[in-house]
Amino acid sequence: MTKITIAKGDGIGPEIMDATLEIIIAAGAQLEIDEIEVGEKVYLAGNTSGIAAEAWGTIRKNKIFLKAPITTPQGGGYKSLNVTTRKFLGLYSNVRPCMSLHPFVSTKHPVMDLVIIRENEEDLYAGIEHQQTDEVVQCLKLISRPGCEKIVRYAFEYAKQQNRKKVTCFTKDNIMKQTDGLFHQVFDEIAKEYPEIENEHWIIDIGAAKMADTPEAFDVIVMPNLYGDVLSDVAAQITGSVGLAGSANIGEECSMFEAIHGSAPRRAGQNLANPSGLLQGAIMMLNHIGQSDVAEKVQNAWLKTLEDGTHTYDIFKEGTSMQKVGTKEFAHAVIANIGQKPSLLKPVNYANNAALNLPKYSRKTAKTKTLEGVDIFVHWAGTDPNELAELIKKIETKDIQLSMITNRGIKVWPDGFKETFCTDHWRCRFKPTTGNSIDKSKIIVLLNNALLENIDTIKTENLYSFDGKAGYSLGQGQ
Ligand code: NAD
DSSP states (O other), rough: EEEEEEEETTTTHHHHHHHHHHHHHHHTOEEEEEEOBHHHHHTTTOTTTTHHHHHHHHHHHHHEEEOOOOOOSTTTOOHHHHHHHHHHTOOEEEEEEEOOOOTTTSSSTTEEEEEHHHHHHHGGGGOOOOEEEESEEOOOBBHHHHHHHHHHHHHHHHHHHHOOEEEEEOOOOTTTHHHHHHHHHHHHHHHTTTSSSSSEEHHHHHHHHHHHHHHHOOOOEEOOOOHHHHHHHHHHHHHHHHGGEEEEESSSOOOOEEEEOOOGGGTTTTTOOOOOOHHHHHHHHHHHOOOHEEEHHHHHHHHHHHHHHHHHHTTOOOOOOOOEHHHHHHHHHHTTTTTTOOOOSSOOOOOOOOOOOOOOOOOOOOEEEEEEEEEEEEEOOOHHHHHHHHHHHTTTOOEEEEEEETTTTTTEEETOOOOOOOOOOEEEEESSSSSSSTTHHHHHHHHHHHHHHHHHHHEEEEEETTTTTEEEEOBBOO
16 A cells, blocks of 8 residues: 555546546555645645645655646746646656557557656756846856756666667757756766667757657657756657646655646646546556555556557547547446557556656865956947947956946957847856966955945856856857
8 A cells, every 4th residue: 555645636637647646546456645735726725836835745654756747827926837747856867658559549640659857946947037138137047066967867767677679868058058958968978878778869949850750769768957858748749638648756765647638728627637647647656655556457447448549539530439438438448458558559568667766966076266357248238349348347346347238148349240239138158368267356346446436246256167168158159
């Protein structure tokens, strides 16, 4: 018997949760269930996180959480509970298998069978955003070495366990050389430990195009958070319906299982929704908690049901489907098929599907960190970068001088182009006049001089090198 927490969520959530639980319990799942309330009702009762403090206690105690989709109210002030849960509980790996069920579910990609492993805690999802000037807001993209190592290792271990042949990495490191560059670098490092598994890297734009066009070229794809969010919806949708895919959010201590789709409020309360996405999440949960025999039974019965042509509205197609059913009837059809296997689709065998046990991240020896300069960001409403340079030069010290000004990353001084459009947000880079390091106290002097000159400084970024390698980007055009 395993104790789990469930939340029925919003919109179609309660219907698909009831259907899912009915199926897995009929198949013999040994579960003791604690139900908590999350989502819209909790948000609208004034709790901006969408979950009460006691509910966190239940989730943390039981460690296994099966969650139906929830509605995040529109507008500012409400934080996404999904993102909060993933990050609070350290659920670093989001596993999203996307497989076509040809010829039973209509798809342009009959032999597609891929798994997206999405980094789940960092990237732009840190959600650290600031308005800095009248014209410019920023969102911090944070990528960490532990984050990259954990997710990339998870992808290779998953491929090894599932007997998959290739792991592909998608990044945009031709542009984001530090953040996506680190992800790619760690991928190359860890890939070497798995010589039996093929590895490759694609720039995300052409990789995504290739995945949407020829998904059969891919097996396991690992990527940073935002790309994984977007592309796993694409991958699920092109198998036939976003309503078919489930997702596992795996952490070192806790795990959460869900459908990849949302609460589809327009379909709620009408016995219409396809419960398959949440059911796929529940099957991953059963594997994770060591009830793989039940998981296997449910998956084979589900495949058989789809093969029988018993379809909910989202995948129903005249000519392919046999009967259109509602959520409840679909669940009952799956239950009736428990113990049976599909005949044309490949039956699953989950003999080797237990939770992965990965080594904990161990911190590396610190590198030699040298402060090589500073970027001071300035809010200035003028338009001529030469004029700004004259102003900024007034705050230079005898050891530190202005070396470059950029606007939205492109160098505008010295030798800028008059065609370059400039906003009111300027990055002024200061470097030492001699040598290649500065003393941190000098940054305070620069900022103080700026105050005296009435220059509106909005933030600073220190320019470090680590073991002699620059840890900051050049200006575009520099
Ligand atoms: P959605 O995934 O809820 O629905 C998009 C469309 O997909 C629906 O109109 C419906 O036609 C179809 N669909 C989705 N699931 C289906 C199912 N099981 N069966 C049949 N058809 C299905 O996306 P949305 O409309 O953008 O979002 C609605 C709400 O869900 C929003 O409040 C959003 O914040 C939330 N959301 C929650 C989660 C989550 O809890 N994990 C994930 C995504 C979106």
